[in-house]
Structures are given as C-alpha cells and as structure tokens.
Amino acid sequence: MDSASRSAVIIIGAGVSGVSAAKVLAENGISDLLILEASDRIGGRIRKESFGGVSVELGAGWIAGVGGKASNPVWEIAAKFGLRTCFSDYSNARYNIYDQSGKIFPSGIAADSYNKAVDSAIQRLRDLESNCIEDVPGGTESPLTPKTPIELAIDFILHDFEMAEVEPISTYVDFGEREFLVADERGYEYLLYKMAEDFLFTSEGKILDNRLKLNKVVRELQHSRNGVTVKTEDGCIYEANYVILSASIGVLQSDLIYFRPPLPRWKTEAIEKCDVTVYTKIFLKFPYKFWPCGPDKEFFIYAHERRGYYTFWQHMENAYPGSNILVVTLTNGESKRVETQSDDETLKEAMGVLRDMFGPEIPTATDILVPRWWNNRFQRGSYSNYPIISDNQVINDIKAPVGRVFFTGEHTSERFNGYVHGGYLAGIDTSKALLEEMRKDENKSFLREPLLASTGSLTLTSSNTVSSLQKCDVPTQLYLSGKLGIPGAIL
C-alpha cells in the first residue's frame, strides 16, 4: 500500500485532459508527477471495445471540426499517427426518414418539416435571448412546436445532435464543419497512448511507468495552503504540492469526491449550473445486411410519436465494410431509461423499431452492446452541456482553481466543451496556469529567503517549499499569516 508519498503534482483522471495536462507538465520539467486513475485503463470517455469482429467506439467516435481555416489539434495528432478515419456525410439523413409502416417520407415533406423545425429553433433562441421564455424542455406551445412523429424526429436531430444545431458552435466555426468517424482497430484511444509515450515509460504498447496508477478511486481531497492530501478508496494516501482534477462535471456533481474543506459556494453553484448530456450509442450485430447501403444512406431516421425513441441510426458499412453492424443513438431520458433495463429488453425494443422500418422478416441481431455512461460512477454522463444562453461567469468559476486544486476537463473549455479537442486543449491550458502559479510561488519563496534566514531556522528552495513548510512551525506561521505564499483570498 502506498502511503503519503509526496509529488509536485497529482493529476486525477487519465482521460484526454489528464494526459495532455501531464504531458505539458513533463515537457516543462515537472517529472515528479503522479496520475491517479479510477478505472483500469486510460482514455476515460474515449473507449474502444471489440464487438462483432471490429473495434467500436463506445464514447467519442468522431473528430469533429475539420476542414476549416484553423486546424483541429486532435485532427493533427490523428494524422501524425495515421489513425484511420472515415468522412461522415450527414446531409442526406433528413431524406432517409422512415415512418412506422416502413415508408420513407417524400423529400418535400421532409424538407418542409426540417425548415419548420429550424424556424422554430431560431424563434426559440430569440425568445430566450430576450428572456421571454424559460429554457425548459418542451418549452411554451407555439404553432411551430413539434407534434407529429416526423417533426419530433427532426426536432431531436436538431437539438440532441451537434451536427444540426442552429446556433454557431465554436468547433465548427473555428475548425471547420466536417466530421470524421474513427474507424481504426487500435481505437481513438491509440492517440492517448501515443501522447503518453512522450513522457511515461512504455513498452510494447503498454504503459509501465509507476507514475500512472490505475484502479485508484480518489474519494477525498484535503487541501490547504501547504498542499493537498489525496485519499483513495483502497486506503492509500498521497500528498502533493498541487492537484489537477480532471473528473467530469457529472462526477463533480456527484458525491464521489469529498473536499475538505468543502468547495466554496461560488464553485459548487457553478458546477450545479452545468447540464450533463447522456448520449448512448447502442451497437447491434446482424448475420447479414438488410438495410440500404451507400454513402448517402449511412444515416437514417425513425419517426415515432415518442421523441427520441430509437430515432437516429447509422450503418457501419462505410467504416467497416462487411461488419453487418448498426448503431442507434439515444440521449438523455431515453438513455437513462435503457440503462436501467436488461440488454434483452433493449434488443427487443430496437428489433421492434427495425421491423417497423424494414419488415417482419429481418433477422434478430446476434449481439448487442449497450454502454452505460450515466450509471458509470466515474463518468455520470457523456459530456457537459452549458445552457444556450449562459453567462461566462459560470464557466470561469467552473475552471477556476480553489487554492492548490486546479480543475480541468472538457467542461472547463470555454469554446470547445463537450469535445475531445476541448478536453485536450483544457489540459494544456490548466497545466499552463499551474506552471504560472508554480513560478509565482517559486519567486515568492526566493523573495522570502532573506526573511526566513533571519529566523535562523531554514532556507527554502523552490522544490521543497511546501513540504518543508509543513515540517517547520515558524515559516508555516509566516505562510499562514498571509505575508508569504499564495493569497489567502483563494479559499
């Protein structure tokens, strides 16, 4: 059992933000770091699994935001390491809408419904901006409120999928509107291993460095001006000068991690204000194809009177020809509902929908994979979703450090929250902010040397500042009196 070993920085979580944060620290000479990850693998919400003979992505699947003026950094890393991807063309999805009797809606009706839904969404946005209505699901009834199955299906596509959002999204504005599906047997997570290789000891594709500790569920963070003590579920205690916490917004909203002293109110209020989207991709394997194939048929939609009921479908023939796999995406309420039932029940429902669309003769899927992001206590959802009209203070408060605890993760990315590149860039930003803080701390310790020398007790160096302070009463008093060290106002 590890007990009270002390590091310069402990990073909690080895998703993309934790790994990118650690890499920046290592590149800046902070090799005395420790990564504590709750699960038995790195990657977090980037996660592949073998299914039906291929590698499927349970979490992030697309590199979103490609082809614009600026280059998406994740796209650059993918290109550098030759990750296999496949362009996703959503533009025809709205012309592949099936009703419950298996008929495809004529393109004119589909186009009219789509335009109506866009008008409705724009109107709603304007109303929200002028504070006419509260942003509640279902909102106020208007003639444009979706009611029929096709309207509900399009409304779902518009609002629950980023590809058809009506308000501009920084990812697409900055990096471009194209999206590429990762279709690589090594998985999207391969990029994380390649990033880790730069600063952790690896051999034959495995990370063997003991600065990465898996299966370490952090349950308590005790923080003070002197440092941070981290307690894990298995009873281990780690100490550090600083902590970077990359757990998701859903985890921060849960009671998994106990802060001592508790986080200040401005922090907890901001954390509560951010919504969590649950987004679930259900994979189904069939003995043979019975759906139309081809690039313009990759995505198809099922119109049902229940909004979001097995609405959005994708075949995997473009990514993995011959795989005979379909993917259906559920969100929020439907995701949570399905997470609580057995996979057999889910299979039955999905088959009912497919038989509506393609007839009673189609074969039953031979295998099903249902990820459970909501019930995963290390995730509690899929990604952050700030209110459309949100004030910048919320996100600033979410990412602001509390004393020696720094926060990172996709939810702390002002422009790209919800995306892999958001997590990646957030990790870099947080580490840069921490390095800046460490530099300030170092300068302060340099300034206080003559003062401390006059006490005749000890001289602090930048590397041992915090641990020495902990051991010595006199400088601790000076430190706590606010004359030295980090400002008292932080806590």
Ligand SMILES: Cc1cc2nc3c(=O)[nH]c(=O)nc-3n(C[C@H](O)[C@H](O)[C@H](O)COP(=O)(O)OP(=O)(O)OC[C@H]3O[C@@H](n4cnc5c(N)ncnc54)[C@H](O)[C@@H]3O)c2cc1C
């Ligand atoms: C189903 C789904 C689909 C998505 N699709 C896309 C997509 O197509 N494109 C895209 O760009 N993005 C997509 N995303 C979002 C993207 O995956 C995330 O934005 C990104 O991976 C988040 O990275 P992160 O490092 O912020 O968090 P995480 O990946 O969640 O990393 C945090 C890590 O902290 C660990 N942790 C949590 N609590 C503790 C604890 N107490 N102690 C120790 N460790 C802890 C977790 O196990 C995890 O490994 C999707 C996400 C999901 C779930």
